[in-house]
Amino acid sequence: MGYEDNAGYVKMLKAKEDRKFMSMYYNAIISTKRFSNALTKGIVNSGKVRQQEYEDIIFGAWNDYLVESGRALPSEKVIADKEGLRREAFDILSKLDGIEFNVIDPVKNVGAVKFEDVFYEVSLTKHKKPAVQELEVANKLNSYIEEFAEKLSEHHSLIRIKNNAVTVDDDGSQTTVNFTRKKTKLF
Structure with missing residues (x-):
């Protein structure tokens, strides 16, 4: 019987993996701008019930670890990335001025925007093949779309900006935030 079969040795290897993850997790969190701002200014409560200060960062680090360690497939990470982008x-x-926003279906992850008495349904689509090949920007954009795209571009590379869609490109993988005009009141 070799030492590899010893239960204590197996536990030690598992603890080593867990320690590696916790170190990566810790470094990913403390290296963010949001974390350093929280240290200097404190955490500002937005008043929202579902405020999630570090959730995207935490789950991003967790998903990267799962893929690297072989515990998850890259396709499972893609689903998690879409959820992070939706959030x-x-x-x-x-937080945008000039519009009203509500989540109208938390199960299907659908939101609604009211802009100048017009309602738009907001949803996300993860593309299996790239939907856009080169940069597309519409000439006349609604003010909230301009502001939304500007804030989204702080963390993501945008490849299409139109009044009905903003597409994020992440190394060839594309996700679109759709704004579908509706004739009925959504909220």
């Missing part, structure tokens, strides 16, 4: 997009929209 970020909804958070940006909820």
Whole structure:
């Protein structure tokens, strides 16, 4: 019987993996601008019930670790990335001036924007193949789309900006935030 079969040795290897993850997790969090701002200015409560200061960063580090360690497939990470982008997009929209924003279906992850008495349904689409090949920017953009795209571009590379869609490109993988005009009141 070799030492590899010893239960204590197996536990030690597992602890080493967990320690590696915790170190990566810790470094990913403390290296963010949001963390350093929280240290100097404190955490500002937005008043929102579902405020999630570090959730995207934490789950991003967790997903990277799972893929690197072989515990998850890259396709599972893609699903998690879409969820993170949805949370970020909804958070940006909820803070914009000049519009009203509500999540109208938390199960299907659908939101709604009211801009100048017109309602738009907000949803995300993860593209299997790139939807846009080169940069597209519409000539006349609604003011909230301009502001939304500007804030989204702080963390993501945008490849399409139109009044009905903003597409994020992440190394060839594309996700679109869709704004679909509706004739009925959504909220």
